[in-house]
Amino acid sequence: MKKFFAIFIVLISTFSFSNQQPLKVGLILSxxxxxxRSFNDSAYEGLLKAQKDFNIEIKYVEPSTWMEDGYYLDEYSSNGYDLIIATSYTAQDAMEEISxxxxxxxxAIIDTVAEQGRNIASLVFNExxxxxxxxxLAGKMTKTNKIGFIGGVDIPLINNFRNGYEKGAKxxxxxxxxITTYIDGDAPFSDPIKGKEHAISMANQKVDVIYHATGNTGVGIMEGVKEKNIYGIGVDSxxxxxxxxxxxxxxxKNVNNSVYKIIEDTINGNFKGEIYTFGLKQxxxxxxxxxxxxxxxGKENIQFIQELKNKIISGEIVLGN
Structure with a gap:
């Protein structure tokens, strides 16, 4: 009788698991x-990995303007999605209202801190x-003693990249x-032509290493790096x-890991409406x-960078204001 009961429980559990509805996950790209080749691709990679590993149904959208964030948030919510992830800080106001x-x-929202203690997780990075x-590394490699940073727009998020870059170099x-410049304009993160122009302008000022935080604009920046025969440093992916x-x-900037983590936590019942921080240690x-x-x-410089990483993780080097 006990054996029959055990088999019965296993069959019921298997039946329940196999008929469990998939978690519906919606992703709103920036x-x-x-x-x-940057932020959005990384987020999508995390979504696909979660789809492979978990029982989830996915959908993603690519807004053409920041004004569409609210529309897609409402659409996903009204259609019964269980978890909705926005990759742009521009979605914060709409998300707080619709939630x-x-x-x-x-x-979940990436790169900004939404109101805590509710049904919104904030996924932030220590850029x-x-x-x-x-x-x-740029400080080690420069020959002209001039390096450059190109940002998409002059906001605190982008300046986290610049500040760390400058501190490391110095x-x-x-x-x-x-030397710092910003792309600005109507499409600061998707304007390769303007990116190339900025890179060439910097090279003409004797800058020989350029780091950027500009999304798809960076493709053009790297074209300028190639044309002027200097060094570049990529970002995000x-x-x-x-x-x-x-x-x-x-x-x-492993956005893929943050997307995967929040989906995994939701699947396992561990979702929290709080701040998730992703730095070197994580x-x-x-x-x-x-x-x-x-x-x-060179091996010596690569080892030096690894030692700096270890010092930051251990707390020997402390960043921040």
Whole structure:
């Protein structure tokens, strides 16, 4: 009788699991959409990995303007999605408003801190830590003592990249000059033509290493790097192969890991309406493995960057204001 009861429980459990409804996950990408070799592609990669590993139904959209965030948030919510992830800070106001109407729906937003203690998770990164590492590398590699940073727009989020980059460069080279410009305009994160113009302008000012935080605009920046025969540093995703041998490394912002993590937590019943922080310790940021530039950078410099990483993780080097 006990054996029969045990088999019965197993069969019931199996039947229940196999008939469990998939978690519906909606992803709202930021302007520029897929193909940016950067932020959006990384987020989508995390979504696909979660789809492979978990019982989820996915959908994604590529807004053409920031004004569409609210529309898609409402559409997903009204259609019964369980978890809705927005990759752009521009969705914060709309998400905070719409989430009140759908208290049983879970929301997550990347790169900004939404109102805590509710049904919104804020997925933020310590861009300064990763940028410190690539800044130190730029400080080691420059010959002109001038390096550049190109941002999409002049806002605190983008300046987290700049600040870390400058701190890292000056950590190894106190006399280095960091020249900064911003793309601005109607499409700061998806304007490769303007990106190339900025890169060439910097090179004409004797800048010989350029780091950017501009999304798809960075494709044009790297074209300028190639044309002027200087070094570039990619961002968000591995962009090293855009110009092999001239992109020293990319500051990885592992948005894929954050998207995967919040889906996993939701699946396991561990979703929290709080801040999730992804730094070096959490593998949220970092560098590539220098696939095309190991010999150019040299073992000594690569080891030095690894030591800096360890010091930040251990707390020996403390960043922030």
């Amino acid at each position: 302007m520029g959409g897929l193909g940016d 009140l109407k759908f208290p049983d729906t879970k929301y 300064e830590e990763g940028s410190f590492l690539v800044g130190a 950590y190894v080279n106190p006399n280095i000059q960091v 591995d962009q090293d192969d855009l110009v092999k041998g001239k992109i020293l490394t990319s500051m990885l 593998n949220g940021v970092g560098t590539t493995d220098y696939k095309y530039t190991k010999d150019i950078i």
